[in-house]
Amino acid sequence: MAINPQAVVNIAVKAAEDKKAEGIVVLDIREISIIADYFVICSGRSGPHVQAVVENIQEKLAEKGVRALRREGFREGGWVLLDYGDVVIHVFQEAERQFYNLERLWGDAQVVAIPV
Template structure:
């Protein structure tokens, strides 16, 4: 699966669990880490974990290898590496503190169709 399709799948999975403020950054011209960063937030630890679980379940169902998942137990910032797409699922307080959108401000924002429907 191409990175563009993968980031769309990841965004839809996050949206399924009502993730807030889903932002996708095109990292291809900015960093070698990933093609895309997906950044979203949950309002509490349980929601953050539910978003991460849904993301992993959707990846498994589509035969996508989850290379790494970190931070699940604390559920303040869960990082899910889908090899080309890195998903950052924040608790709302941590998201504002780390402000990845500003840190990676040179990256273009990608619009994902059908979110929040």
């Protein structure tokens, strides 16, 4: 079953919240990029916490029939990227999040209220 990008974002955000992810931000990048419609960015306190957040996001989306096209960085647990096509989810440890600072890099994107 195909669901719209906003539903993917909302499910991912709820799954991240359920695992106590921190600093959850949703960026609407539709007007500034063709790579996706939304970025979901959040943090975990440690590698295992990041992995738990990622696993819960994947599990909750899989329950709706949505599977990641690609997952990168899971083993290391510093920055995990989940590519769902129209939605790209970034789960960081805080040090990596501050270093890469996607919110600044994508500063022209609109920060959207949750739920989308």
